[in-house]
Amino acid sequence: MRRADRLFLIINALRGRRTALRARQLAETLGVSLRTVYRDVADLQLSGVPIEGEAGVGYVLRKGSDIPPLMFTADELESLVVGTRFVRAFAGAKLAEGAQTALMKIEAVLPPELRERSARTRIYAPIWRDEHKLAFAARIDRLHAAIEARQVLQLAYRDEAGSVSTREVEPLCLAFWGGKWTLGTWCRLRLDFRNFRPDRIDEFAETGELFDEADGRNLDAYLLAMRGYYAGME
Numbered sequence: 001m002r003r004a005d006r007l008f009l010i011i012n013a014l015r016g017r018r019t020a021l022r023a024r025q026l027a028e029t030l031g032v033s034l035r036t037v038y039r040d041v042a043d044l045q046l047s048g049v050p051i052e053g054e055a056g057v058g059y060v061l062r063k064g065s066d067i068p069p070l071m072f073t074a075d076e077l078e079s080l081v082v083g084t085r086f087v088r089a090f091a092g093a094k095l096a097e098g099a100q101t102a103l104m105k106i107e108a109v110l111p112p113e114l115r116e117r118s119a120r121t122r123i124y125a126p127i128w129r130d131e132h133k134l135a136f137a138a139r140i141d142r143l144h145a146a147i148e149a150r151q152v153l154q155l156a157y158r159d160e161a162g163s164v165s166t167r168e169v170e171p172l173c174l175a176f177w178g179g180k181w182t183l184g185t186w187c188r189l190r191l192d193f194r195n196f197r198p199d200r201i202d203e204f205a206e207t208g209e210l211f212d213e214a215d216g217r218n219l220d221a222y223l224l225a226m227r228g229y230y231a232g233m234e
Helices: 003-014 024-032 034-046 076-092 091-110 111-118 131-149 219-232
Strands: 053-054 057-063 151-158 164-176 182-187 192-196 200-208
Touching: 003 034, 003 057, 024 034, 024 057, 034 053, 034 164, 034 219, 076 091, 076 111, 091 111, 131 151, 131 164, 131 200, 164 192, 164 219, 182 219, 192 219
Parallel strands: none
Antiparallel strands: 053 057, 151 164, 151 200, 164 182, 182 192
């Protein structure tokens, strides 16, 4: 079980209880050691979750507390709202829809003062999507799906000078550079990592071939190579 899921379950196990819940009961329910329960509860207390009690006695939520499944400060919530706005403005339609529905779920369990704060943030990423931008968003969705499926792609790519070449690539990631997207790949023509701007891809197709991320040509290796490349430009 992931630690985040375990912390979520601890909070929900304590919600609405009138009597203390012993750490041993939590440990048996979660299938972890007592030490793990003690550590998790201590971390929740340090992060601001109003859990009262101690090891050997048991734990309860402080009387009058209304703890949603996720706890956010006002600044953390504003960051989520702003992030959602940027995703809606610049990402594909699938990611944009997912970000918006996730934020709606979060706001549904927030206390009123934080919900109002989320509506007051003054950082915007306006959404003005004409037909061209809608088509580009659909392209980002397709590229994202190919990355997830590890689908080899064939690109007809136009470089800065306007020359067109055909490339067969293994797509590894999409990166947004504050105005332009790039598709990070392993290029089978150059036998090296290459970045391609989606707005310069004239057309692309899924070949039907799947690839495995082998050592030296996977996402970790790509990120390491890009870090070295851009460090050398400074």
